[in-house]
Amino acid sequence: MEITRLFDILERDLKEFPIEDALCGKENGVMIKYSTEQYVQIVNNISYGLMQLGIKKGDCVATITPNRPEWNFLDMAIMQIGAIHVAIYPTISESDYDYILHHANIKLIFVSGWELLRKITAIIANIPELNDKVYTFRNLLGYRHLSELIELGRANPSPQYLQEIKDSITPDDVVSFVYTSGTTGNPKGVMLTHENFLTNIRGVLPIIPTSENNRILSYLPLCHVYERMLNYAFQSLGLPIYYCENIAKIQQDMAELRPDIFTTVPRLLEKVYDKILAQGNKMTGIKRKIFFWADQVALNYEFNPSKSYKRKLKLARKLVLNKWHEALGGNFKVIVSGGAAIQPRIARVFWAMGIPILEGYGTTESAPVIAVSDFFKGGLEFGAAGHVLPGTRVRIADDGEILTKGKHVMKGYYNAPDLTAEAIDEDGWLHTGDLGKLTPGGRVKITGRKKEMFKTAFGKYVVPTLIENKFSEDPLIDNILVVGENQKFAAALIVPNFSDLRDWCHQHEIDYTTNEEMINHPEVQALFKKIVDKYNRFFGDTEKIKSFSLVGYEWSIQTGELTPTLKLKRNKLIEKYSEQIEQLFNK
Secondary structure, eight states: OOOOSTTHHHHHHHHHOOOTTSEEEEETTEEEEEOHHHHHHHHHHHHHHHHHTTOOTTOEEEEEOSSOHHHHHHHHHHHTTTOEEEEEOTTSOHHHHHHHHHHTTEEEEEEOSHHHHHHHHHHHHTOGGGTTOEEESSOOTTSEEHHHHHHHHHHSOOHHHHHHHHHHOOTTSEEEEEEOOOSSSSOOEEEEEHHHHHHHHHHHTTTSOOOTTOOEEEOSOTTSHHHHHHHHHHHHTTOOEEEOSOGGGHHHHHHHHOOSEEEEOHHHHHHHHHHHHHHHHTOOHHHHHHHHHHHHHHHTOOSSOOHHHHHHHHHHIIIIIHHHHHHTTSOOSEEEEOSSOOOHHHHHHHHHHTOOEEEEEEOGGGSSEEEEOOSSTTOOOTTSOEEEOTTEEEEEOTTSEEEEEETTSOSEETTOHHHHHHHBOTTSOEEEEEEEEEOTTSEEEEEEEGGGOEEOTTSOEEOHHHHHHHHTTSTTEEEEEEEOTTSSSEEEEEEEOHHHHHHHHHHTTOOOSSHHHHHTSHHHHHHHHHHHHHHHTTSOTTTSEEEEEEOSSOOOTTTTSBOTTSOBOHHHHHHHTHHHHHHHTTO
16 A cells, blocks of 8 residues: 555554554553554544544644653544644743744644643633643643543544545645744744655665564654654554653663664763763773773774774673673664764764664754665765665755755745745755765765854854764763854863762762862862863864863753753853853953
8 A cells, every 4th residue: 555645654554564562652650552453543533533623624733742652643633634733842941832832823732741731821821712722641630631532533433524534635735833943043833744754754764674573662752853754654664662751761661672773862872871881980900991991892893894803892792792782672673863963982882782873864844864874885984974865865055055855845934934935945955054065975974053153253163063072972071062153262161971070079089069069179170171181182273172161060951951852052052151151261
């Protein structure tokens, strides 16, 4: 059966790939599984219920929830009646919620529980048409529950009318507005069609090694287009998807579920590796020497190794690296990394463990993948995202910006023709805003963000992400923001890895009571001065960090410094730390 609309996946799965654990999620620590048949039945009943509520083709329905099977139920039910799913991040600010709910003219909202309801209650009070249009996934006093909508649909089935609506939906119809988290200004509603997603799915399916017994572990937000597209791809193969209860338990879920395939952003892999190194730092004697010898072997991994290296790797795996893999479930066939460039050293370590890492590159506006590494000839290169997907065109503009063209490119930004015209030129090329180049092997290599470049007072351009990525290789650096617009030199705010820094302070008998006392201790300052000097050697004089300041708490999505995909909200950080940054240039 040919899939031309995303909801066609369900009918095909029911006929060809019915399984007992199509979608699985934990509730209070207990894994709840839904079969393909249950999935389809629930989706149809929700569609019937939505039609009973008067939701029509083109209407916008919002969801605000962490990952759970109910997200998929609603997603498919909304799209197969021709409505538009606005999947909103559960971690954005109240001002962004207010903007999106008004901008998209939302007709109905589904919210997971009290915590998120509290964030939007005041906003909904100012949108009278939404006052009685909020459903929850938990039975909360005063609110309707998703089960009520399912029961409404079950009591009022209209399969013939539903089929008529489905038949009227074309591949070019908009299926979702994906509001970009953004680092500046109001979020933009990216209009994505069935064909946008399906173009990407067709491109990535031949790349990911799968078999019918493979198990998928999913933790990235489904409202992010990267995880969403791959979820559709895995469903189209009839593969079971297991959702993490929360990110804090992800390594526990890996060990319990023993997944075959996992999608992630580089930041999580960096944290996993940091935890591994922290274990090694607690060792002593011969065990410590063997541990860090194996780590060094892993860091030198190459795709075409010498015979002597192969012998070292075999021994390193037997003594150390296999244990690292086993702690992560021991069953990975592949991990797909996207959302940002992965540090080559992190990729090397995972490959040495026996866990292949594929690196992808894309944007929300391209649904999202533009290029991804693969297992075909010439498809792997550390530090590059891989070959351009079939059916996708890429060229590098004169200023180094990556441009792309094809059926994966969005219809535009909702209700923003001026912004659409800025992003997509008259010839149909999407201007990604990313800087990059094509390697001799035809792979896409990202070098930075066009808008994030700054010029020093001497007229020299600096790409901060290149410096930040290098400095972040150090286990004692959790995050770093490089600044220097119109200044004589580059400077940085550095967030320490507080867990490792506390261990270091304990080993050096440094007393403190707060993070502020710890980071201002002369020995800690001297330690970070050595780290800065070490990594400055990799850069020219214009790019060297001449002044730095340590930050006393960890940046996060919740505290507003990071986007939902763990990227720096650069402009917000510069505004938030304006006084501290000013002091950096007055030292």
